[in-house]
Amino acid sequence: MKRVVIIGSGNLAEALARAVAKSDLELVQIFARNAERARIVAELTATDWATHPEMLARDADIYLIAVSDRAVEHVAATLPIPQGAAVAHTAGSVPLAAIPAKFARRAVFYPMQTFTKGREVDFPVIPIFLETPSAELRPELEAFARKLSGAVIWATSEQRAKVHLAAVFACNFANHMYAVGERIVHDAGLDFDVLKPLIAETAAKACDARSPLDVQTGPAVRNDFATKARHSDLLSFDLRLKNIYSTISQSIWETSKKI
Amino acid sequence: MKRVVIIGSGNLAEALARAVAKSDLELVQIFARNAERARIVAELTATDWATHPEMLARDADIYLIAVSDRAVEHVAATLPIPQGAAVAHTAGSVPLAAIPAKFARRAVFYPMQTFTKGREVDFPVIPIFLETPSAELRPELEAFARKLSGAVIWATSEQRAKVHLAAVFACNFANHMYAVGERIVHDAGLDFDVLKPLIAETAAKACDARSPLDVQTGPAVRNDFATKARHSDLLSFDLRLKNIYSTISQSIWETSKKI
Incomplete structure (x- = not known):
């Protein structure tokens, strides 16, 4: 499998297109509803783009569907993708069954990362989760994925x-903790910048550790009542944050008791 | 101020000792209750150590108290620190008043970072928060801190x-989100390693952003009911995690509406 069409033009579609363009695979076309974005992604990756179904390239080996979770099923069912091609969606939380069974070579190709338009990521280290019911496609899909990442x-x-749910905690929820931190330093008249060395070191330390449980620090894991009480008082201006503080502190303490 | 005594031998004391030893300041002594740790930190930094109050070096310019929050007040009040010396504690959530007023040159020197024994950090980028009631000490303390970090x-x-509370969210609570992620990937038969590229990129992206609010991704900020409902189902085995999931998802959505 060498010739690739990417369907979609969002954050993930753009990152995928960049990765395919950098590999020795051939990026045949960016196909997307949003013509402006399709053009931008195609220009970034020096390929063609199309927005009308009748213009979809018919001669690719694999069609990667990188659209919103909700749209996967509809796109796979209605676009004139050749029936003999491999068709893979790229969504963490969408089952394989969202791709119609008429495609014998159907699959999932889920790169677990947080993608943002305009931001290049180190694609070859991203874990890619594969699934296919086709015994024939299996080795081909694995070889294809290995051209893009070392972690297949x-x-x-x-x-x-489950992996997608874990990613919501480790990425989306961690980022929200940064956002709450920002809100509190703003309240102290300081800038988000003061938190950046701490955020960078916290992530680096967890990644160097056997487990994040081994590097948990702070008043919750020490069960330091006095500090927790002072913090709770400081959060009196926002009951939602106060509730988050006590819920997570309790969870840290319960978790630490198990190890 | 050139001659430094560090009181304590924990994570922060070790990091401080390494930073002082690397600077053109003079690390005179590590003083700590725990003789074994005092010896280890002193050997790491090629200085002397002591564990009995009568052996405390009397000829230093500044005494940095890096002991547990609870112990700061007792240590400052009872050790035979010369009354003319500068005495600073290093705790985020302990008020200046924990140092007895008999020390005219009392201060706070709080380096905001997560420290772990044996792990070297990039000290010169760590924000150091200073406080002193002494107008005389102020410029000296600032010059002293600038020998250790560019962010004073x-x-x-x-x-x-407040800064300390913000750090609990951005560091301790973010790390717990990694730990919950680990628990869920384990439940899927996978290793914590699969989350590491995501954790690293999430932190890097927030640090490159104007605000973490600008880079928030995931089902909560999209208010994607279908995905949130699936995730909630997956967490039925643990009501505490289910509660954390809905509390933080709600907070992400409420926060995003304000911007």
Whole structure:
């Protein structure tokens, strides 16, 4: 499998297009509803783009569907993708079954990372979770994925749903903790910048550790009542934050008791 | 101020000792209750150590108290620190007043970072929050801090308490989100390693952003009910995690509406 069409033009589609363009695979076309974005991504990756179904390239080996979770099923069912091609969606929390069974070579190709338009990521280190019911496609899909990343993992839809949920905690929720931190330093008349060395070191330390449990610090894991009480008082201006503080502190303490 | 005694031998004391030893300041002594740790830190930094109050070096210019929050007040009040010396504690959430007023040159020197024994940090980028009631000490303390870090910030005890609280969210709570992620990938039969590229990129992206609010991704900020409902189902095995999921998702959505 060499010739690739990417369907979609969002954050993930752009990152995928950049990765395919850098590899020795051939990026045939960016196909997307949003013509402006399709053009931008195609220009970034020196390929063609199209927005009308009748213009979809018919001669690719694999179609990567990188659209919103909700749209995967509709796009796979209605676009004139050749029936003999490999068709893979790229969504963490969408089951394989969202791709119609008429495609014998259907699959999932889920790169677990947080993608932002205009931001290049180190694609070759991103874990890619693969799934296919086709024994014939299996080795081809693995070889294809290995051209884009060194971390290729076979996973069922059920496993992938859990991995996606884990990613929500480790990425989306961690980022919200940064946002709450920002709000509190603003309240102290300081800038978000003061938190950046701490954020960088916290992530680096967890990544160097066997487990984040081994590097947990702070008043919650020490069960330091006096500090927790002072913090709770400081959060009296926002009951939602006060509730988050006590809920997570309790969870840290409960978790630490188990190890 | 050139001659430094560090009181304490924990994570922060070790990091401070390494930073002082690397600077053109003079590390005179590590003084700590725990003789074994005092010896280890002193050997790391090629200085002397002591564990009995009568052996405390009397000829230093500044005594940095890096002991547990609870112990700051007792240590400052009972050790035979010369009354003319500068005496600074290093705790984020402890007020300046924990140092007895008999020390005219009393201060706070709070380096905001997460420290772990045996792990070297990039000290010169760490924000150091300073406070002193002494107009005379002020310029000396600032010059002293600038020998250790390029990020020196004057802050009141009240501001510092907020900064410390913000650090609990951005560091301790973010790390717990990694730990919950680990638990869920383990449940899927996978290793914590699969989350590491995501954790690293999430932190890097926030640090490159104007605000973490600008780079928030995931089902909560999209208010994607279907995905949130699937995730909630997956967490049925642990009501505490289910509660954390809904509390933080709600907070992400409420926060995003304000911007």
